[in-house]
Amino acid sequence: MSLSCFDPMFGERMLSVDEALAVLGDSLAAMQRLRATERVTLDKAVGRILAETIVSPLDVPAQTNAAMDGIALAHASLPRATLQDSANDACELRVIGSSLAGHPWHGRALEAGEALRITTGAALPVGADSVVMQEQLQYFATGLVDARTDSLPAAGAGDAERVVIEGASSVRQGQNVRQAGEDIACGSDVVSLGQWLTPAAVGVLASLGLAEITVYRPLTVAIFSTGDEVTAPGETLSAGGIFDANRFSLSALLVEQGIDVLDLGILSDDREALIVALQDAASRADMVMTSGGVSVGEADHVRGALEACGELALWRIAMRPGRPLAFGTLKVAVGSEKAGGQVPFFGLPGNPVATMVTFLQFVLPALRQMAGQQPRMTAPAHQQEGESAMTVAPMATSLAYWQSPRLQLIAGETLRSRPERVDYHRGRLVVGEDGRQVVMTTGKQGSGILTSMLAAECLIEIPAGCARIDAGEPVMVQWLGAQ
Ligand SMILES: Nc1nc2c(c(=O)[nH]1)N[C@H]1C(S)=C(S)[C@@H](COP(=O)(O)OP(=O)(O)OC[C@H]3O[C@@H](n4cnc5c(N)ncnc54)[C@H](O)[C@@H]3O)O[C@H]1N2
């Protein structure tokens, strides 16, 4: 598929979000190169992407063990071989020793009428299949002497000790026992190639005894802000100036993804300077990204600069915020070790909310794909009923598969849009008067109102074809978050 929105296939209309995602995915797939990997210790693994599939070398738990402190016994021996006191529903067993976590019982197998003291996590002794918790037990030093004790018997004193189970008839076979391998079976796939490593994944890898794993090397992304009015925080704001918010929101979004940021500062509205900077950045980064200067104003030079040192597709995308978005490829100039290669380029719109929203819709899925992350296998949300499958059906490469998860929530207020585009309102969860959770916008929704992102937990998607969603109606949201 061509990159141009002037393609005969599309005519001169704006691309839909899904079309843009499909074209982008194809374009990135064509640029695919071998991803470098590295070994990291588990303490450095969170937020990285696994470059191998981890097969469990063991059962977890490694042995069948107690889920409670108490006694281990053979359930079958209870009614036959214990002193059953039907009036009190109690039975008495001989305690022959103890199995502690880290100190398993090495003595003989349990016989009828016998039990073993056991602590949570301790291996179940041979012959035992059930655990009765401490709160249900009374221990006696010898015979039925009334001498409840909470401490474990001294070594060798076990033979003399007896225990009474209160409510013995409630004991079920296999109760309070964790079977070997019930969490992870030896030989099973546990964490897959391309998985983003969450704190839980790191914990699971540690539970397998792994100290190091192979992950993909982080991508490097070069970022610039553009515009004569854009001023670095800390500097004096000139008349007509504006502090540079975009470089910082973008850099923070990239850091959240575990990406190495090459911050190349602010570029003035100068076409030649832009060309030099883009070429230099392409030789040093896996992706280059700018904000501002992509529209049609006389100082908007990103398009021209990109055409001079690469290939451009200036998309006008049917979405708000974020209608103007430049995507293309930069050719890496001779003299660099990557000479002859191509580096993807995103020219994001300058309005600060448009910058963040286009990053979230397009750049973030692109980065996930380039970094080796496995896609989410969910269908893109934008496809309109009745639209031709030829133009909107997602392809295997479509970046829609790498987008953030979508949830259906209930609108807490009436939401309006224009039917020819997708609108992304900034949303937050609120508990309504009836106690139900609903989603509301975060206040003023202009493309320059960056504080609308401040309280945002999600982007409320009002799909193309829909001009209004009433309070109380279902609405799709895209959840914001690093993964
Ligand atoms: N004739 C048209 N004008 C505009 C169109 C259009 O289609 N036709 N689209 C509008 C939309 S929508 C957007 S979004 C903007 C995008 O334009 P640019 O990417 O060229 O952005 P700039 O003009 O450079 O800046 C827009 C706005 O954002 C401020 N800005 C820029 N960079 C930063 C930064 N790093 N930090 C904070 N704020 C920044 C800039 O000062 C402007 O106020 O074009 C519309 N116009």
Ligand code: MOO
């Ligand atoms: O799309 Mo612009 O991003 O509306 O401000």
